[in-house]
Amino acid sequence: MRFDDRKKRILSAIVETYIRTGEPVGSKTLSEFPGICVSPATVRNEMAALFEMGFLEQPHTSAGRIPSHLGYRAYIDGLMRVKPLTEDEKDGIDALFNIGDPDPDKLLADAAEALAEYTGCATVAMTTTPHYVTVEHIDIVPADESTVVLLVIASNGVVKSKVCRLGFRVNTGIADFFRKFANDRFCGHTLKDISAEFVTAVSVQLGDYSNVFNPLIVGIYELCKEVYDGQYYLGGREKLLTYNEYSDRALEIMKLISKRDELGPVIGNNPSGVTVFIGKENSLSQLMGSSLLVARFNIGENDCGTIGLIGPVRMDYSRLIPHLEYFAEKLGTLLSITYQRKTGDENG
């Protein structure tokens, strides 16, 4: 049985109509399509063939057909005509990012929310820190008698700070001593290296002072870990409630989305560009009724994070894929400006 041109046109029409209406598509509806100028009976023959080939499913005998996962896959991989973004749409996305001097953390959190609002899907955004990123500088700023602000600056430009309340008075002498000590021990090491064992070993070197300075050492460890682990943001999970696909599964999927442990690995390991997981293609059972679109974004040449879209299998791929692609690109560009230094000159 050949997957000929007319079958392709019919499959496309079924996918697109079903995405639009959510109703199984029948032969009569299809025969009225501009691209398909044959009678309902002929369409039925073709539909029977497409069913045999595994591209269609039938909710029940007397209903029309809906696309199977294979059907969606064939549509996305070959049949779909991607709708390139209009200038207005590009402007719309650009406007979402129209903020002066963005804080990188907030930028991503806001981006996740904005993308959800824009697409009507739930979103996940995640940053990843390359293994070669090192500690570049550690600083300690006395803020108050016994309070200091600890800063860790990583070689990829990320800065994290933490307020530490200590049990003793911190004067500039103590601060200077600890600053030098911490920079000597931590700078140049990759974030990946800075494990609990590493920190214990460093702490031991403080000898009698190790107890006193321990909160600061632990603080540095926590900050390094925070930078290395990256961030995980959610947006618009409640959007899923608008689809009746989720009427009885909304809680389950909303819970899943907030679990970084589960979703992180799935969205984190993908090639560049937009990757699509349709329904049962997902490895997580809770996601099998959903589709997941994932796009990486880069700072310069370096993979820097992923942003993902979660929605019903019946989502408008031809619109969402290019939108997500443009969005991720834009996000990367903006982050590149923020972290303009250190991209590519030390990855090796």
Add this chain to the structure above:
Amino acid sequence: MRFDDRKKRILSAIVETYIRTGEPVGSKTLSEFPGICVSPATVRNEMAALFEMGFLEQPHTSAGRIPSHLGYRAYIDGLMRVKPLTEDEKDGIDALFNIGDPDPDKLLADAAEALAEYTGCATVAMTTTPHYVTVEHIDIVPADESTVVLLVIASNGVVKSKVCRLGFRVNTGIADFFRKFANDRFCGHTLKDISAEFVTAVSVQLGDYSNVFNPLIVGIYELCKEVYDGQYYLGGREKLLTYNEYSDRALEIMKLISKRDELGPVIGNNPSGVTVFIGKENSLSQLMGSSLLVARFNIGENDCGTIGLIGPVRMDYSRLIPHLEYFAEKLGTLLSITYQRKTGDENG
């Protein structure tokens, strides 16, 4: 018609049974209650009286009765026997806070999430900054050639930092100059005072350098505003999906909860202790199908924030009210340790 003891017992039984089962309560069920040793017919007479008095509602003629808002109100204000927390329950809540050296921001975010998990309700946590809080110290730490970390330390102990990328090389001389300038102009002023106009006026004083340093001045403004505005955290909105009360209104209420503009004023202005808004008592129309429990938490003597619980009107008040109370108290204690300085000695 007297609201006598038996009527009170019957109302209590109706409220408690309805909270437990979600079904309208009938006279037969009530007559079997240990505290109510009369026949169903007598109970019916009493129920008719309670209905007359406005304490009960009737979904339809042939159903049992459910409490009206007045009924819940009477129950909560006088009839309810608050279940004091067991030691185990106290330990359970204590365990939620069992984290060494908490970051105040994270503490509250985690608390909101933990409370939602613990109570099965959606939660909102909000910090408020008293009007008398001033800027205590501003610091600028060069992190990289053209990158600095800006720190604002407020008199209530809150520290916020922000990374600023500048268009020029920052050496220690420049940093020292700006640090002195900023501290001279901002320190001692209340956060409330630091408006856009104030910042413009300060900027003007930099004369020719005002353009150069503007990102830093704006950064200080943003940080001050961030401290003054406080934080707004949500937790467990998806918990509401477990109640069929929300089966068709979940989206609406979840959206509302995320709007600080709308919910902030409602939960922010309440006396100390736990305040309860039952259904229609709420000023926001979207909340009229829900109950809202709000508790303030304090640092020392000073009002510092509020934590609220949102759930179906049919919620277990006798359990949740003391739990929320204890939780807020615990939260205040923990924050007091974090911000142990400056409480009460400068409010005036």
Add this chain to the structure above:
DNA sequence: TTTAGCACTCATCTCTTACGAGTGCCAACA
């Protein structure tokens, strides 16, 4: 290969009926 015709399937809607939980009211009783 395409198409018209036709019998068949099956979800959905509507109408009817039966059921039962719960009520209100009344008369009798302590």
Add this chain to the structure above:
DNA sequence: TGTTGGCACTCGTAAGAGATGAGTGCTAAA
């Protein structure tokens, strides 16, 4: 006077019976 048993009544809910109609598969003719 308060309490109780009895009884007719209400009304939501569940179950069953048609009727409807969208859509199919198959066959035979063009």
